[in-house]
Amino acid sequence: MNRPQPRGTQAGVEARRSALRILDRVVRSGQTMDSAAQGLQKLEPGDQALALAIAGETLRRLPLLDRLIDGATRQVLPDDAKARMVLRLALAQRIALKVPDHALVATALPLVEGGPRRLVHGVLGTLLRGTLPDADEGALPDAVEQRWTAAWGTEAVEAARRAIVRRPPLDLSFRTHEEALAFAEAEGGTSLAERHVRLSDARPVTGLPGFAEGRWWIQDLSSTLPARMIPADAARVLDACAAPGGKTLQIAAAGHRTIALDRSESRLARLRANLSRTGLEAEIMTGDVLGYAPAEPFDAVLLDAPCSATGTFRRHPEVLLRASGRIIAESAELQGRLLTAAAAWVRPGGSLVYAVCSLEPSEGEEIIANFLAQRSDYTLAEQRRVLPGEAEDQGGMDGFFAARLVKAA
Numbered sequence: 001m002n003r004p005q006p007r008g009t010q011a012g013v014e015a016r017r018s019a020l021r022i023l024d025r026v027v028r029s030g031q032t033m034d035s036a037a038q039g040l041q042k043l044e045p046g047d048q049a050l051a052l053a054i055a056g057e058t059l060r061r062l063p064l065l066d067r068l069i070d071g072a073t074r075q076v077l078p079d080d081a082k083a084r085m086v087l088r089l090a091l092a093q094r095i096a097l098k099v100p101d102h103a104l105v106a107t108a109l110p111l112v113e114g115g116p117r118r119l120v121h122g123v124l125g126t127l128l129r130g131t132l133p134d135a136d137e138g139a140l141p142d143a144v145e146q147r148w149t150a151a152w153g154t155e156a157v158e159a160a161r162r163a164i165v166r167r168p169p170l171d172l173s174f175r176t177h178e179e180a181l182a183f184a185e186a187e188g189g190t191s192l193a194e195r196h197v198r199l200s201d202a203r204p205v206t207g208l209p210g211f212a213e214g215r216w217w218i219q220d221l222s223s224t225l226p227a228r229m230i231p232a233d234a235a236r237v238l239d240a241c242a243a244p245g246g247k248t249l250q251i252a253a254a255g256h257r258t259i260a261l262d263r264s265e266s267r268l269a270r271l272r273a274n275l276s277r278t279g280l281e282a283e284i285m286t287g288d289v290l291g292y293a294p295a296e297p298f299d300a301v302l303l304d305a306p307c308s309a310t311g312t313f314r315r316h317p318e319v320l321l322r323a324s325g326r327i328i329a330e331s332a333e334l335q336g337r338l339l340t341a342a343a344a345w346v347r348p349g350g351s352l353v354y355a356v357c358s359l360e361p362s363e364g365e366e367i368i369a370n371f372l373a374q375r376s377d378y379t380l381a382e383q384r385r386v387l388p389g390e391a392e393d394q395g396g397m398d399g400f401f402a403a404r405l406v407k408a409a
C-alpha cells in the first residue's frame with residue numbers, strides 16, 4: 001500500500017525522479033546531459049532547475065560518489081544498478097547542495113519503492129552517519145586520470161580535479177570590443193581578450209542586456225582562440241565544421257568574408273538563427289568536408305574538428321565517461337582525414353587553422369605532427385594548448401588545442 005506523502009516531499013520526489021531519469025540516460029545510454037534532460041518541461045520551473053542541479057552535481061562527482069558507495073556495502077552494485085543511481089543522487093545532494101538528511105532519505109526511498117529499498121536505506125544511513133567529502137573535493141574517472149597524468153603531469157590533473165566540481169564562469173563574445181567593454185563596465189564583468197567578457201556569477205542569459213539585440217553570444221574563452229589565429233588580412237575564410245557557429249560569428253565579426261560549411265542541417269539551423277540574432281553575415285553550405293570541392297581556394301580555412309570534447313568537462317562532465325580509448329582513436333583517425341581534405345582548399349601562402357576542444361594529445365599535437373611529417377608544403381606558424389589550471393584564479397578555461405599551419409607560397 002502506498003504511504004501518504006506530505007505535499008512538499010511528493011513534489012520533491014518528482015524532481016529527484018527526473019534527475020534519476022537524466023542520470024540513467026547519461027550513464028546507461030551514453031547521452032549528453034542536454035539531450036537526456038529533454039522532456040523536463042512537464043515539471044514546475046523550480047523542480048526543473050532542481051532536477052538539473054542534482055543530475056549535474058552528481059555527474060561532476062561520479063567517481064568520488066562511487067568510491068563512497070563501494071566503501072559502505074559489500075554488495076557489488078553494477079554501474080547502472082538503480083540502487084547505485086539513487087545513492088549517487090542522494091550523496092551529491094548532501095555534498096554539493098547541502099540538502100538535510102531527512103529530506104534526502106524521504107525523497108530517495110520512493111525512487112526504489114518495490115525494489116532495493118532496504119539496501120538503499122541501509123547504505124545511505126551508513127554514509128550519512130560517517131564523514132563525507134567537502135563540496136570542493138573532486139575526482140576524475142581512473143582512465144582519464146591515468147591518461148592525463150601521462151600526457152600532462154600531476155599538476156594539470158590536480159587542477160582538473162578542482163575544476164570539475166566548480167561551476168565555470170560565463171564567457172561572452174561580442175561583435176565589437178567597444179560593446180564588450182561597455183557591457184563589462186555595466187554588468188561587473190571582466191574582459192580578458194578582444195571582444196570578450198567574463199561574468200563570474202551565474203545569471204539567466206536571456207535576461208542579460210543585449211541578448212535580444214544579438215550583441216553577444218556565449219562562447220568559452222578557449223574556444224575563441226582558433227578564430228583569433230586567422231590573419232587579419234585573410235579576405236575569404238572558410239569555417240569548415242562550422243555549426244552551431246560560435247567561430248563563424250567571430251570570423252564574420254572580425255570583418256572576413258565568411259563561408260560556413262557543416263554536414264548537419266539541424267546544427268546549421270542553429271547557426272542560421274545565431275546569424276540572424278546577431279545580424280552578422282556568412283554564406284552557409286550544407287556538405288561533408290570529405291566530399292567538398294570548392295571552386296577556388298580560400299585565404300584561410302578553420303577546421304574545428306569533431307572530437308572527444310574532453311576539454312569541456314567543466315560544463316559537460318559526462319564527456320569523461322564516454323571518452324574511451326577506442327572513441328578517442330576513432331576520432332583521431334577521422335581528424336587526420338578531415339585535416340588532409342581541408343589542406344587542399346588553402347591558397348599558396350594561406351593559413352590552415354586546426355582546433356579541437358579535447359585534452360587528448362592524440363587529437364591535437366599528434367594530428368599536427370603526423371600531418372607535418374607527411375606534408376612538406378605546410379609549416380607550423382603557431383600552436384596553443386590550454387590545460388586545466390590555466391587562468392584558474394580568473395575562473396579557468398576549457399581544455400583546448402589550436403594550431404595554425406601555413407601553406408608554401
Ligand SMILES: C[S@@+](CC[C@H](N)C(=O)[O-])C[C@H]1O[C@@H](n2cnc3c(N)ncnc32)[C@H](O)[C@@H]1O
Binds near residue numbers: 242245263
Ligand atoms: C566541434 S563541432 C563545431 C563547433 C563550431 N565550430 C562552433 O564553434 O560552434 C564539430 C562540427 O563538425 C560537424 N561535422 C562532423 N563531421 C563532419 C564532416 N565530415 N563534414 C562536415 N561537417 C562535419 C558536426 O556536424 C559539428 O557541427
